[in-house]
Amino acid sequence: MAEADFTPGLSTITDDAHIALPRSIHAYQMSDDSMRPRIRQGEFALLEECRDIADELDEEVLVQLRDGKWQLRTVQAYSAQTVTFSAYNLSSILKVRRRDIAAIFRVEMIVPPSTFALMTDRPLCWAARDANGVEYGTFPTYDEATKFGDAVAQRLGLDEMRYYRVLVPSERAQAEARHD
Structure with missing residues (x-):
């Protein structure tokens, strides 16, 4: 929490x-x-x-x-x-x-x-997860997430991948802000 x-x-x-x-x-x-x-x-x-x-x-x-x-x-x-x-x-x-x-x-x-991202000024990204909720990565765009998710599903023999809008982890957002 x-x-x-x-x-x-x-x-x-x-x-x-x-x-x-x-x-x-x-x-x-x-x-x-x-x-x-x-x-x-x-x-x-x-x-x-x-x-x-x-x-x-x-x-x-x-x-x-x-x-x-x-x-x-x-x-x-x-x-x-x-x-x-x-x-x-x-x-x-x-x-x-x-x-x-x-x-x-x-x-x-x-x-x-x-809505939470707007309330806290945190950026959103796309997460690629399997049907059990295991997350394989987060990406700035839906296209990048699905491309990666398709590759993971094919390599691991998974039947289904799901894509969710999630907040960028705060430590990653801070690192990206320092990089800019």
């Missing part, structure tokens, strides 16, 4: 008409389609750290469990010992002991990579 230092679009108006900016915004990029249809691979969830679970009833949250798993859920109920979440599919209820929760973040918005 990356912490971002942009807040203008995420401010809220309080009862006394003042704008309250979040303390900090975190960005979580979805690495697979396990939480689809709510969030797709490559999309970003912009998150605010949850300070009090009582403020999150019926709110969408991203929960990090102590075993390292992430869950995109809605807070349904809580007690001193547990928190009850529902999924995008309301029939899927998850009751978790508080001690098994590493962190809870309120989902402010979910955005595609292109």
Whole structure:
């Protein structure tokens, strides 16, 4: 998870008409389609750290469990010992002991990579991945990505390659900026 230092679009108006900016915004990029249809691979969830679970009833949250798993859920109920979440599919209820929760973040918005790039002034590139999500490289243009992807697929005997818009890794963007 990356912490971002942009807040203008995420401010809220309080009862006394003042704008309250979040303390900090975190960005979580979805690495697979396990939480689809709510969030797709490559999309970003912009998150605010949850300070009090009582403020999150019926709110969408991203929960990090102590075993390292992430869950995109809605807070349904809580007690001193547990928190009850529902999924995008309301029939899927998850009751978790508080001690098994590493962190809870309120989902402010979910955005595609292109929107996130505009919000953070980071360039986009094309990633070539196989059907299992293994990434073989990133390229400035779609044509370069597909040319490389076709060569990889032929050499490795892969049936399918997929191409995604992704952010240029920050260390690569910094190196390119120094080179220019």
